[in-house]
Amino acid sequence: MKRLFLFIALNCAILTQLLAAAVDIDLATQVKAAYLFNFARFIEWPKASADQQEPAFNLCIIGDNKIARALDAAKGKDIANRPLIVTLLNNAETALHCQLIFIATPATGLGRAILNDIKDLPILTVIDSGNSGVEDGMITLVLVDGRLRFRVNQPAAQRAGLRIPAQVLKLAENVS
């Protein structure tokens, strides 16, 4: 019996080790992360805004830890001469330090509160419409034909002083 337990324990230990490094990030999450990185690279933030004084480009995530992990590969990459850092947000106050906020759960109280608090600030909001149907980000990720596409709310971005270049707009599924 002792040997049996030893065998099982060993088996489990090996497996846990083996799988600790496992890439448990699904394709959709990777694609979302890649979208965020591309938006950070291409979209232009207003030069004069106070947050330009921040030493790093702060990409904030609400409600999806997996995206934060998928973004590991992008950490420290150069975004307009600033290194990219990824922060998981759990309160509305710190949101003001972000340049880009990804809200995976826009229908929750926190999601709503943050969207409300940062309205018209130069912070790019990207929303995962998921099953919530909420689409009031400057950019909303939507699932169409099995592909993740994005919709752009151009007036909202313009009010915040963000410039979305044509090369991004032309790939949008819809521009309002």
Place this chain on the structure above:
Amino acid sequence: MALIPMSRHSKTLIISLACWSLTCRCAWGAPAIDITRISLEELVAIEVVSASKANDPYFQVPAALFILTAEDIRRSGARSIPDILRTIPGVQVASLDGNKWAVSIRGFASRTANKLLVLVDGRSIYDPLFGGVFWEANGVMLESIERIEVIRGPGGTQWGVNAVNGVINIITKNAHLTQGTFLEAGGGIGESAFIAARQGWRNGDHASRVYAEYTQREASPQDSSAHDAYEMTRAGFRTDRALASRGALLIKGDVYQGSADEFNPIGTGQVNHRGYNLLAKLDFNPPNDNKQNWLQMNYDWFEVDHYTLIEKRHTYAVEYQERVRLGTSRHTLNWGGEYRYTTDRITPIVLSVTPPERGDAIYSVRLVDEIWLVTDRHKLDIGSKVERNDYSGTEIQPSIRYAWYPRRTQTLWASIARAARAPSRLESDIVFPSVRGNPDFDSELLTAYEVGYRLLPRPDLFIATTIFLNDYSRLTTVDNGIITNNMQGQTHGFELAVRARPTPSWGMDLSYSYLDLNLELASGGTNRNQLRNTQGGAPRHQASFHNGWQISPNSNVNFTLRYVDELPALNVDAYAVADLWLAWRFSPHVEWVLTGRNLFDGPHYEQADVAATRVAPSAFLEFILQP
């Protein structure tokens, strides 16, 4: 409560298995993408949800549609398109020998299975000479296939004549998704040796790729009478460009040359194939606009040097299709037209045709209205295709399809459709001592009734079932040496597909097909032999089970069990075999794949053609390099 006695070993095994399943959280077949390098153009094109999800439009299609993804194709371990199709419900695939297959949907399998339309990126690879597909000549680099859509049942309204029992649509990847270098080589026992290379590059919105592959196979060793050596060289390109209008332009082409040996009763024949094709497709609007329209043109030339005759054929085709939602109304119109001109020159050896040269035009128009009777709940598709060809004149192929979506996770559909299979060139024009063509031979007709149900009871479980009744008339027969329309009758069947993904790293697919043919000779028909062979030439039961397990981020273990019932009229026994596929990613750039096919059964026949060779277990090793 009764306790089942358990040995210590089985307890160990069960606990270990539990431990494995608890700890294994890795992604099910999710290919890793480099999120810092991938472009927006690529991102919008990536399919993140497989066909098994409810929010996928495929889930709502009112037809028996089955999608094989690139990942399914890889995990099957198959090296040819017919072998890939084996696990799809309702599809019958039988090897005739090492380089030839009989592929059919819902019965009528033979080398010249003719009630099936096969397209590669919208280009038909159906040979109008005999009304079938030379699978051995029409390959596609497997790594470049994005998906294979198989529609069982009449596709006449959408696809036109010959889409009688179904349509197989092979769709290759957008060039944006095949960037960089891909090298692959493999070989083994009882299988082809192959080497393939692909290079992709991109310049802004414009992506391209080129590829070349070489395949070589020795004659099957298990049968001394086998004459099925095979050699094929293929090369091609594809270029995709996003247009300023938000549309897209695709241009692609292939060239091939090779030989596929064939046993023949009057000697041994080397059959040479060569050909090339060019296709351009212009999508005027991005997908998901209220209006989608595209224009496609293609040109195709090929030559087959068979021991019975030499066929040389040019085909030109132009097609325009449009799908447009009428304002905010309940109607979406699908309409389009196609013109195709095919010209051949047949050099007789054993068989001859009169006239030896012939050019035929086929033109068609199509109109289908998709109507939401109740928005998001009840939908009706109603329409018809009208086609004119030089053999049987005008063919009208209407269909009516109804779908009910009681919930987002359920689709119930029913359809009635009519389809026609136009006479082939041989059926009309062949001259041979024992068979003569018949210019009055008319098209084969089908009226099909189908009911289907798709269900997603949980996000990780997908179930699709279809029941069909096919009513055929004017089926082809040879009576007293003349090709006639003297067979008719009904077939019915049931098809089931189940896809389960119990954990992100574990997937199972199950498929089952039941098929029953009740055919009879029409008044005046005499060929009982042909009736018996057609009737008893399709397996009544077919089943497959696939289990795929990603045991670590870098290694995959997959097996497939396949069962095919006997073909009583052809004296072909039932068989059950297993395929095994093991992949190990040695580094981000290097992967080893070990495949075993047709395991656990000795050499067996899958078809009874004069040229048939037994299928034997095979094993091969493959090496993939992506620097």
